[in-house]
Amino acid sequence: MRVSGWLGCFVVAAVMLMMFFPMALFPQKSDHDTLLSGIASGKTRVLDLTYAINDKLVPWPGDKRWFEAQVNATVKKNGYFTRSFWMLEHYGTHLDAPIHFPPGKATVDQIPAKQFFGPAVVLDVSEEGAKDADYQAPASRVEQWERKNGRILEGSIVLLRTGWSSRWRDAQKYRNQDAQGKMHFPGFSAEAAKLLISRKVSGIGCDTLSVDYGASQDFAVHHLVLGAGLYQLENLADLSGLPEARAFLVVAPIKLEGGSGGAVRVFAIWQ
Ligand SMILES: [Zn+2]
Numbered sequence: 001m002r003v004s005g006w007l008g009c010f011v012v013a014a015v016m017l018m019m020f021f022p023m024a025l026f027p028q029k030s031d032h033d034t035l036l037s038g039i040a041s042g043k044t045r046v047l048d049l050t051y052a053i054n055d056k057l058v059p060w061p062g063d064k065r066w067f068e069a070q071v072n073a074t075v076k077k078n079g080y081f082t083r084s085f086w087m088l089e090h091y092g093t094h095l096d097a098p099i100h101f102p103p104g105k106a107t108v109d110q111i112p113a114k115q116f117f118g119p120a121v122v123l124d125v126s127e128e129g130a131k132d133a134d135y136q137a138p139a140s141r142v143e144q145w146e147r148k149n150g151r152i153l154e155g156s157i158v159l160l161r162t163g164w165s166s167r168w169r170d171a172q173k174y175r176n177q178d179a180q181g182k183m184h185f186p187g188f189s190a191e192a193a194k195l196l197i198s199r200k201v202s203g204i205g206c207d208t209l210s211v212d213y214g215a216s217q218d219f220a221v222h223h224l225v226l227g228a229g230l231y232q233l234e235n236l237a238d239l240s241g242l243p244e245a246r247a248f249l250v251v252a253p254i255k256l257e258g259g260s261g262g263a264v265r266v267f268a269i270w271q
Pocket residue numbers: 090094095096234261
């Protein structure tokens with residue numbers, strides 16, 4: 001009896017060691033710890049989804065002035081170099097704050113910082129967009145993504161990849177206006193926007209001038225998405241390198257007090 005008692009103790013101790021010793025030796029690292037620590041080594045990919053700002057980007061039709069920069073000090077004259085600049089809030093790669101369209105309320109500086117970090121959901125509609133410049137991604141396109149990758153997580157940022165960035169250098173092709181001046185490029189449908197709002201995403205974005213399709217007259221997606229307190233990213237740079245799932249986004253807009261939106265720097269990271 002005594003021997004089997006000792007044996008029992010030994011077995012229990014051995015099992016406990018097996019359970020806990022490996023954890024002490026190899027503390028579990030979360031996926032995101034690995035993602036961040038992999039940046040310096042290059043194991044984590046970093047993609048900048050932002051166009052550099054200058055006076056030659058594609059403005060919204062009708063905008064008369066969009067960007068001006070002037071040199072205020074030069075090294076030769078002053079010993080240092082500075083400039084000042086003026087630009088539209090909605091120019092180049094930019095963020096639309098909820099207050100941009102009613103009934104949205106928050107200005108760009110009031111958006112909670114935690115909404116600027118989230119998993120990237122990439123909806124690729126480049127094939128559909130190439131065939132039909134008035135394509136509006138339906139809710140079923142979102143459901144298709146979910147069937148493949150799982151339900152969209154709360155706090156995700158959903159990007160529509162239309163392939164329109166390949167036209168960015170040619171304003172005429174990018175805006176794609178007809179004889180009446182109406183633009184033609186793909187966008188989200190109102191039904192897709194409603195579904196994404198119900199998934200509690202933080203924001204949506206696109207590689208075109210607007211998250212609404214170009215020919216939209218009522219800007220239904222703007223009203224819905226901004227009205228629900230989400231933000232929008234427009235004129236994102238080339239999204240072709242992004243995986244449909246897996247990437248994580250860092251969205252860093254200018255903290256402009258009272259702003260309806262403004263220039264934004266957007267990074268994607270993934271392994
Ligand atoms: Zn905008």
